[in-house]
Amino acid sequence: MAQQVVMPKQGNSVESCIIVEWNVQVGDKVAVGDVLCSAETDKSTIDVESTAEGVVLAILYEEGDDVPVMVPIVIVGEEGEKFELPKKEPSTENPKEEKQEATASENKQAEKAAAVVTAGEAQGSSPRARNLASSLGVPLSSVQPTGPKGRIIERDVASASGQPLSPVARQQALEQGVQTPQRGSGIGGRVLSSDLQEKPAIATPSRLGEVSEEIQEIPVKGVRKVTARRMMESIHSTCQLTLHAQADARALKRLRAGFKNAKSELGLNKVTINDLILFAVSRTLLEFPAFNAHFLGDKILRFGHVHLGVATDTPKGLLVPVVRNSDVLSLRQLSEETKSLVDKCKEGTIQPDELSGSTFTVSNVGAFGIEAFTPVLNVPEVAILGVGGINLKPVEDEDGDIIFVEKIGLSLTMDHQAVDGADAARFLKALMDNIASIDLLLAL
Amino acid sequence: MSTYDLIVVGSGPGGYVAAERAGALGKKVLLIERGYLGGVCTNWGCIPTKSLLNSAKLYHHSLDGAKHGVQAASVTFNLPDAMTWKNDTVKTLRSGIEFLMKANKVETVFGEAEFVDPHHVKVGDTVYEGSYLVVATGSSAFVPPLPGAKLEHVLTSNEILDLEEVPESLVIIGGGVIGVEFASFFSMIGTKVTVIEMMDEILPMMDAEFAKLMRRELKEVDFHLGCKVEEITKEAVFYTDAKGNKQSTEASLVLMSVGRRPNTQGMEKLGLDIDRRGIVVNDRLQTNVANIWAIGDVNGRSLLAHSASRMAEVAICNIFGSKEMRMRYNAIPWAVYGNPEAAGCGITEKEAKEQGIPVKSETVQMRSNGRFLAEQGKRASGLVKVICHQESGAILGVHLLGPYSSEIIWGASALIEAELRVQDVKEIVFPHPSVSELIKDACFALDHSL
Numbered sequence: 001m002a003q004q005v006v007m008p009k010q011g012n013s014v015e016s017c018i019i020v021e022w023n024v025q026v027g028d029k030v031a032v033g034d035v036l037c038s039a040e041t042d043k044s045t046i047d048v049e050s051t052a053e054g055v056v057l058a059i060l061y062e063e064g065d066d067v068p069v070m071v072p073i074v075i076v077g078e079e080g081e082k083f084e085l086p087k088k089e090p091s092t093e094n095p096k097e098e099k100q101e102a103t104a105s106e107n108k109q110a111e112k113a114a115a116v117v118t119a120g121e122a123q124g125s126s127p128r129a130r131n132l133a134s135s136l137g138v139p140l141s142s143v144q145p146t147g148p149k150g151r152i153i154e155r156d157v158a159s160a161s162g163q164p165l166s167p168v169a170r171q172q173a174l175e176q177g178v179q180t181p182q183r184g185s186g187i188g189g190r191v192l193s194s195d196l197q198e199k200p201a202i203a204t205p206s207r208l209g210e211v212s213e214e215i216q217e218i219p220v221k222g223v224r225k226v227t228a229r230r231m232m233e234s235i236h237s238t239c240q241l242t243l244h245a246q247a248d249a250r251a252l253k254r255l256r257a258g259f260k261n262a263k264s265e266l267g268l269n270k271v272t273i274n275d276l277i278l279f280a281v282s283r284t285l286l287e288f289p290a291f292n293a294h295f296l297g298d299k300i301l302r303f304g305h306v307h308l309g310v311a312t313d314t315p316k317g318l319l320v321p322v323v324r325n326s327d328v329l330s331l332r333q334l335s336e337e338t339k340s341l342v343d344k345c346k347e348g349t350i351q352p353d354e355l356s357g358s359t360f361t362v363s364n365v366g367a368f369g370i371e372a373f374t375p376v377l378n379v380p381e382v383a384i385l386g387v388g389g390i391n392l393k394p395v396e397d398e399d400g401d402i403i404f405v406e407k408i409g410l411s412l413t414m415d416h417q418a419v420d421g422a423d424a425a426r427f428l429k430a431l432m433d434n435i436a437s438i439d440l441l442l443a444l
Numbered sequence: 445m446s447t448y449d450l451i452v453v454g455s456g457p458g459g460y461v462a463a464e465r466a467g468a469l470g471k472k473v474l475l476i477e478r479g480y481l482g483g484v485c486t487n488w489g490c491i492p493t494k495s496l497l498n499s500a501k502l503y504h505h506s507l508d509g510a511k512h513g514v515q516a517a518s519v520t521f522n523l524p525d526a527m528t529w530k531n532d533t534v535k536t537l538r539s540g541i542e543f544l545m546k547a548n549k550v551e552t553v554f555g556e557a558e559f560v561d562p563h564h565v566k567v568g569d570t571v572y573e574g575s576y577l578v579v580a581t582g583s584s585a586f587v588p589p590l591p592g593a594k595l596e597h598v599l600t601s602n603e604i605l606d607l608e609e610v611p612e613s614l615v616i617i618g619g620g621v622i623g624v625e626f627a628s629f630f631s632m633i634g635t636k637v638t639v640i641e642m643m644d645e646i647l648p649m650m651d652a653e654f655a656k657l658m659r660r661e662l663k664e665v666d667f668h669l670g671c672k673v674e675e676i677t678k679e680a681v682f683y684t685d686a687k688g689n690k691q692s693t694e695a696s697l698v699l700m701s702v703g704r705r706p707n708t709q710g711m712e713k714l715g716l717d718i719d720r721r722g723i724v725v726n727d728r729l730q731t732n733v734a735n736i737w738a739i740g741d742v743n744g745r746s747l748l749a750h751s752a753s754r755m756a757e758v759a760i761c762n763i764f765g766s767k768e769m770r771m772r773y774n775a776i777p778w779a780v781y782g783n784p785e786a787a788g789c790g791i792t793e794k795e796a797k798e799q800g801i802p803v804k805s806e807t808v809q810m811r812s813n814g815r816f817l818a819e820q821g822k823r824a825s826g827l828v829k830v831i832c833h834q835e836s837g838a839i840l841g842v843h844l845l846g847p848y849s850s851e852i853i854w855g856a857s858a859l860i861e862a863e864l865r866v867q868d869v870k871e872i873v874f875p876h877p878s879v880s881e882l883i884k885d886a887c888f889a890l891d892h893s894l
Contacts, residue, residue: 166863168838187861
């Protein structure tokens, strides 16, 4: 009896997963627990394991499809066994496309009348291809399809229209399947091989404002979708206020330099400025429990330990892994734990439970030379600290002379529903003092 | 105050083409020139040297005509007559440019341009206002601060064009295109010529193999490579050779052809970004000041007349045209019009290596070509080299040494611009007999398949 393997449920917040890569093909033998495919959830990449044993009879979704959880993705059974295809759930991005196709078929009559589209195009063509074909007057029957499943895509119409592609460019386009631009940089707009490179030439703004542009449509899904929802939720549900300050960074720099040169067996060489900030935050928060809290509308939860969210820039987008109990970790442990979590985020192997449960978040954009910014609360947290770069600032010393001191920018956004501005100012001041004398803090 | 859509300063092959193209589009254009219309190209460069070289070649071939059945008794070379022909040519071309300006309703003003601000240029007491400014002030021969460099018998390529007598001996400092062309000219008319070059080889844009052959073909010229000139006196040029020994060569005349410098003096008030090469421009020839464009030698990107003209078209297209255009530098041909001629387009093998481009190349001897053999004989030398991309087969460079090279090389530009591959060139029909067929031969040598 053929069995269905479904897209597993990933916690409560995950509605759908994008299939990243299939590890099996139709006809492969699988056992329970074998990895069928990897899929991307909102927050991480997971391996989807087989829940059945037998031969893969059918794979129901392609790589890149966004599949709702608990929907069958694979049918496993005995070789040659007859099975019924389940009614395929439209993948979340699909309805729109199907609608487009429906409209396209409605338009077919009209297109036929224009004698542009012939019966031969039944294999399918993309809407962009049809648009271009009708604007250039290219019959789709004369177009050689190179799209997935023999579909005619825009590129095919462009090459069939006698678009001036240099022989080298044509060869490369065919071999690498790259999109050819409508206009190239060669003689008379001829498309050259250099125009096919992925990175577009840096376009200097035109006085004429006539730089041709191609508008890309990117579906909002995965990490982007979650970030969009959570950011909007944050702005809608909280009353955000940001305080800016600058802490003396000389001790930070001194320590960092010391660690860099320290004996490697101490394991301190990789401790970063950000690790030191995280350390200072985790210790300062213990004195200010109001900031190590969640605001839930009718109640406020204060936590006994600091679970630090570390905003991390990854190829997929913003992820916030959580360093648990950071207040009890030594600097070295904190540094190692942070690095391990950040690496997992970048590799896409972070688990959903490592991305939730933070009580306070730190976002550091200092490496880009940013001085100060207004970080957005990671709800339901009560506050978030933004860390800027280290810059020289003039300061009056004890003798009344102006000296230049290295200062690090700190931006504290807090939810005014949960705490007041003066509380935030006191917390920020304490944090500044702790950072300025981070060496003393470490000695405690 | 007169106002214009465009003010062009400098009327060389960059400036006058810019004025002509803008005028043809119906724009109100002012062209300012401090000397003669046509700039260095028409008056002291491309044109006069071609005229003189042709005279010298005629003389040289006459002396060498007996084996071809041409007996000419008492052939002599009369420099003043050659100069008259040259001057007549220059004058005719100059009036041709004048006519072109009139035909395109370009107003021309003679005098030194004084740049007041990005929209105002003063000539004499008159201030002209322009929406756009094209700077095409060109370049000047660079005279290094050597002891004796200012002596009367030390000339640049400008003054040497006014010689009245054939010099007995000439030392040319610098073996670039200008140096080699003059070396060829003077050696053909009987002057004892020595070229002193600081680099290890002459003609740096040329494939090394070709430069070596060029030296061999210029039999009468004495080349000293890797030598640094120390001092010039009335009688001789003193230099240190590659081994560090002090040497000297007697010379009744010295030509300084070590390079050219952009004419960027007097532009302080424009606020232009200027570096060692010249006025800094982007691929569209626009400077850091939005309404100012710089074309030709003054931006230092490619010091060739035809580059300047193309830059003019690109700039005018970007200013007044209907589409954006970028200057492409990868298929600009160059030519050396000595005896023999040489020309090239695209990259050399050395450049490919430096840029990490995988290439393959084939070189064919010109004497395998029917026309070359018929005219030059089996002893003559000439080479054609085609360089293509190792994988795609795209033609990346073509190098020629031999007669007609300068007239053939545009074809190579077309091949490179169109990004044609070796297999595509093999499908083109070349006229027979012609030296150009060798390009096709080199392509078949690269890939025999059909």
